[in-house]
Amino acid sequence: xxxxxxxxxxxxxxxxxxxxxxxxxxxxxxxxxxLLKLVNLSHFALAFLGxxxxxxxxxxxxxxxxLSALIIAPLFFALGVALHSVFVRFKVKEFASLLVTFxxxxxxxxxxxxxxxxxxxxxxxxxxQTTIRLGPIFVPVLDLSAFVCAGVLAGxxxxxxxxxxxxxxxRAAAHDAPVASAFGINSTRVSYILAGLxxxxxxxxxxxxxxxxxxxPSQIEAWIGVVFAVxxxxxxxxxIGALGAGMLxxxxxxxxxxVVNPAWAPLVAFSVLIVILLxxxxx
Numbered sequence: 467x468x469x470x471x472x473x474x475x476x477x478x479x480x481x482x483x484x485x486x487x488x489x490x491x492x493x494x495x496x497x498x499x500x501l502l503k504l505v506n507l508s509h510f511a512l513a514f515l516g517x518x519x520x521x522x523x524x525x526x527x528x529x530x531x532x533l534s535a536l537i538i539a540p541l542f543f544a545l546g547v548a549l550h551s552v553f554v555r556f557k558v559k560e561f562a563s564l565l566v567t568f569x570x571x572x573x574x575x576x577x578x579x580x581x582x583x584x585x586x587x588x589x590x591x592x593x594x595q596t597t598i599r600l601g602p603i604f605v606p607v608l609d610l611s612a613f614v615c616a617g618v619l620a621g622x623x624x625x626x627x628x629x630x631x632x633x634x635x636x637r638a639a640a641h642d643a644p645v646a647s648a649f650g651i652n653s654t655r656v657s658y659i660l661a662g663l664x665x666x667x668x669x670x671x672x673x674x675x676x677x678x679x680x681x682x683p684s685q686i687e688a689w690i691g692v693v694f695a696v697x698x699x700x701x702x703x704x705x706i707g708a709l710g711a712g713m714l715x716x717x718x719x720x721x722x723x724x725v726v727n728p729a730w731a732p733l734v735a736f737s738v739l740i741v742i743l744l745x746x747x748x749x
Contacts, residue, residue, distance in 0.1 A: 472602035477724040478717055479603050485716030486613030487678070489709035490671040491689065492696040493620060494664035500703025501640040502657055502664075503560045504553060507567040509668050510693065511574035512542060514686050516672020518582055521589045521681060531591065531677055538669040546665025547658050554654060571686065578683045587681040594677070612674040616709055619667060623705035636660055640703070695735040699742050714738065 491513055498506045516538050523529035523537065549570065552558070558566055597604040627633035638646040639653035646653055675681070696715055700707030715738060719731040 473724060474721075475603050477720045479605060480609075481717030481720030482713050483606070483609035483613050483716070484720060485713030486609070486616040486709070487671065487674060487712070488693060488696045488716055489620065489700075489712030490612065490616040490667065490674065491693045492700065492708040492712055493616070493623065493705050494667040494671075495693060496697040496700060496702050496704060496708045497623070497660060498664045499697065500701075501636055501660060502550075503640070504550075504558070504563040504661075505560060505567065506549075506664070507564060507690070508549065508570035508574065509567075509664070510686050510689050511571040512545065512665055512668040513672040513675060513689075514681070514683070515574055515578065516542060516669035517676035517679075517681055518578055518587075518672075520673045520676035521582075521587055524589055524591070524676075531673055535670055535673045538673060539666045542669030543662035543666040546662040546668075549665070550658055550661035553661075554657070575683045575686055582681075582683075584683055589676045589681070591677060606678075608674070608677050612678065615670065615674065616712070619670070620705040620709040623663075627705070632656060632659065637703075692732070692735045695739040699739055 491510070495506060495509045498504050498509065519538055520531060520534045523534045524531060529537070549567075552566070553563060591608075593607055596607040598607060598610070599605075625633075627637060635646070635651045635656050636659075638649070639651055639656055643653045679685075692715065696711045697708055699714070700709070700711030715735045718734045718738065722728075722734050723731045
């Protein structure tokens with residue numbers, strides 16, 4: 467189909483904003499995989515648990531979304547620390563972590579179905595349809611908020627990893643834990659902090675998933691493939707890379723839906739991933 471300039475711009479902007487959600491979700495996974503050497507499949511289930519908690523707090527108790535985020539972030543930090551304590555206690559390695567967190571994902575998905583059912587739910591807010599008009603382009607306020615949040619968190623994570631003592635300790639421990647320990651770095655302690663922060667980002671991503679999308683437990687699996695691809699394309703352990711890859715995939719998917727066929731959109735992330743891995747097979 468022919469694409470007008472307005473449609474192209476609208477699709478590109480929509481893709482960039484969608485990439486903010488992808489990047490926000492991939493950020494914690496990328497840091498966990500790249501620095502902790504743990505493939506945390508439950509990251510996605512935690513995000514949806516955060517989304518359902520946001521829905522519950524907003525629809526039942528009338529808690530605004532920003533307050534929900536302030537509640538969920540520390541709660542999920544604690545959940546991340548608790549889950550990581552299992553990895554540390556049983557010395558779970560990279561491949562085993564994939565299996566363990568897959569089990570945690572099934573557990574969380576079952577818990578969500580038990581509490582909220584498998585029906586589709588929608589968190590209605592007064593500003594759900596609010597947009598900002600920029601010429602022929604309409605920018606949804608909620609999508610823009612998610613993108614800004616993703617950018618702030620990516621920038622903060624980059625600064626923390628590269629400019630603070632804690633971040634340098636994390637990178638040193640990830641590179642060579644025995645040598646880092648010899649220099650007085652408590653690798654276990656810093657790994658707990660990072661695991662908690664990764665889970666907190668999942669919870670914050672869940673807040674925006676609740677605000678922007680429709681909720682159903684079955685959607686957890688639908689996000690896994692795309693976000694895995696985003697994390698790998700952006701470079702493991704790189705928060706800025708995760709956001710950049712999220713925008714790349716988001717724009718590619720959005721343009722594919724507008725120009726070709728929406729059914730082809732899920733193939734975009736994996737096609738880009740295959741091309742990247744063929745050119746640079748080492749993750």
